[in-house]
Every structure is written in structure tokens, then in C-alpha cells.
């Protein structure tokens with residue numbers, strides 16, 4: 001084949017950007033050999049959730065933004081499919097690359113597969129075994145129809161093998177999210193964002209919450225925040241809230257909850273931070289409290305204790321490595337995990353195999369080799 005290889009990457013939500021940025025960088029050495037199009041579905045559209053992160057990662061502007069926006073799962077997914085279908089047909093890619101487990105991932109994979117395009121799933125094989133999570137549905141559908149399954153760790157590869165997937169489709173390449181972390185960690189640390197918030201290294205925690213099961217019900221959100229505050233007292237807790245969480249806090253009339261505790265507890269509410277600032281912040285923190293998926297991995301790579309406020313995790317490797325504690329979502333479990341995390345030593349070298357900043361190179365090298373065959 002003498003013409004350039006045509007790769008299309010599709011992003012939509014905040015955690016997708018860190019996964020695709022290193023892939024784009026890994027394509028650079030191939031020059032004109034690869035023609036790449038970057039499509040943004042517009043699932044996330046607020047500046048801190050999208051443009052600020054793209055800019056921190058020095059990503060090119062998307063070639064097309066489908067501006068799909070928010071909605072019910074059915075509405076959002078259907079709009080993505082309708083909008084992306086002509087874009088896929090028009091570009092006629094050799095490979096469509098989809099990262100992660102968000103609605104944009106699944107909508108693109110299904111549409112591309114039905115048009116006869118080959119799909120490469122980056123971050124394949126993760127399983128929480130909890131079908132009440134929309135992400136688990138997205139992962140299973142995407143994995144079942146993708147030609148190339150790029151896994152971040154060996155547990156993920158094993159999950160796919162146990163499901164009977166042809167081993168020829170499974171490629172254990174490592175974690176692209178850690179490629180992005182490696183790429184900017186030094187600069188993120190140098191920016192001293194924590195200091196600008198008046199924080200001392202190792203002397204504060206970072207909290208993020210965005211899962212609907214934790215944030216869409218006032219009693220649950222209050223239970224979690226009470227558990228955090230009662231176990232941590234005046235220790236500073238920096239809480240950059242996802243727009244969903246921010247909206248709920250306002251609608252539930254909970255701004256009062258924060259006002260009442262100001263002075264008596266160290267919890268401070270913020271808008272979401274940029275990627276650099278956030279990475280700098282967690283890298284110097286005492287611990288992270290979260291219901292996110294990616295943060296469980298970033299803290300493992302950094303050797304920072306993480307309390308995961310969820311009933312299960314699709315990233316058990318982070319627990320095996322000893323940095324991540326699965327706390328559940330009930331008060332007692334959260335309190336116990338935070339107390340334990342306070343006593344944990346930072347762990348220096350607990351990186352899983354191939355979390356070395358080179359996962360994206362492996363992916364692009366595998367894809368170009370297959371296409372040139």
C-alpha cells in the first residue's frame with residue numbers, strides 16, 4: 001500500500017483526552033505515512049472539562065466537533081451515532097481508534113463496525129463485573145466488536161481470554177494514561193499549583209466524585225461528605241467538583257453544608273482544574289479520595305494512597321499494587337479506609353508492567369505493521 005494509512009481517533013469525555021494525546025504524539029515520527037483525523041463528539045463541552053485539558057496536553061484542535069452535548073444515555077448515544085456515521089463514511093479510515101469506556105467510545109465503535117471499519121479499542125479488557133455501571137456496558141460492547149484489543153495490564157488480557165476472545169486480537173501494550181502522566185509530570189510539579197492554594201506538600205487530600213450513584217442522591221452525597229469530614233477533621237481536602245456534582249450540590253441546597261463546615265473542617269470546593277494543575281496537585285498530596293477510574297491508576301503510578309469510594313473496581317491491579325483501598329460507599333467503610341490511608345507509607349516503585357510511558361508507541365507500531373501487511 002503506497003497511500004498514507006488513515007487513522008481516525010474519536011474522543012468525547014475528559015478521560016479520553018489523556019489517552020489519545022500520546023497516540024497522536026506516537027504518530028508524529030511516521031510523518032506522511034499516517035493521515036490522522038481527530039473527532040470530538042462534544043460529550044464534554046465546558047472549558048474545564050474539554051478545551052483546557054486539550055490545551056494542556058498540546059493536542060491539535062479536533063478536525064470535527066460533533067457538539068452532541070448532554071442528554072439521557074439513549075439520546076446522547078443516538079445523536080453520536082447519527083452524527084459520526086457520515087464523518088466515518090467520508091474519511092474512510094483504515095482504523096478507528098476509540099479509548100476508554102464512555103458513551104462516545106461505544107457509540108463510535110458500533111457505528112464504525114456496522115460500516116465495516118476496523119476498530120481498535122485502547123484500554124480493552126477492564127471489567128468491574130457490575131452491569132449497573134454504564135461504563136461496564138460500554139466496555140463489553142466495544143470489546144466484543146473491536147478487531148484490536150489493546151490492554152493496559154495482564155488482568156485485562158486475562159479477562160478477555162476468559163471470555164473466549166481469540167488471543168490474536170489481544171495486545172498487552174501497557175497504559176496510555178500513564179504515557180500522558182510521564183510526559184508532563186515534571187512540568188506539572190514545577191508549576192507548584194498546590195502552593196498557590198496555600199497547601200504544603202504531603203499535608204492535604206484531594207477529593208473527586210462524579211458517579212451518578214454517589215452524587216445524584218442528596219442522602220448519599222451527604223453520607224460520603226460527612227464520612228470524609230468526620231474522619232479527616234481539619235486536614236485540608238481539596239474538592240474540584242465535576243459539573244454534575246457541582247449542579248447537584250447547588251440543587252440539593254448543599255452549599256450551606258460547606259458554609260457550615262468552613263472553619264471547622266478543611267474541605268474546600270472548586271471548579272474542575274486543568275490537567276497540569278490537577279496532576280501537580282495529586283502528585284504532592286497525602287492521599288486521594290475518589291470514585292474515578294483513571295485516578296486509581298494515576299495514584300498507583302505515583303505511589304500515592306488512594307481511597308476508592310465505590311463498591312467495585314475494574315482496575316484490580318491498583319489494589320494488588322497496594323496503593324488503592326476499595327472503601328465501598330457506606331460511611332463506616334469510607335472512614336476506615338481513610339484512617340488506614342493516613343497511616344500508609346507512600347510507595348515508590350509499584351508500577352505494573354509496561355506502565356512506562358511507551359504504551360502509545362506500541363499501539364501505533366502494532367497498527368501500522370498490521371495495515372502494511
Ligand code: UD1
Nearest residue numbers: 013014015043044045046049070071102103134135243244
Ligand atoms: C462521563 C463518563 C464517565 C467518565 C466521566 C468523566 C459515560 C457513560 N460516562 O460521565 O465514565 O468517568 O465522563 O468525567 O460516558 N456536564 C456539564 N458540562 C460538561 C459535561 C457534563 O455540565 O462539559 C454535566 C451535564 O449536566 C451532564 C452531566 O454533567 O448531563 C453528565 O455528563 P455526561 O457526559 O453524561 O457523563 P459524565 O457524568 O461526565
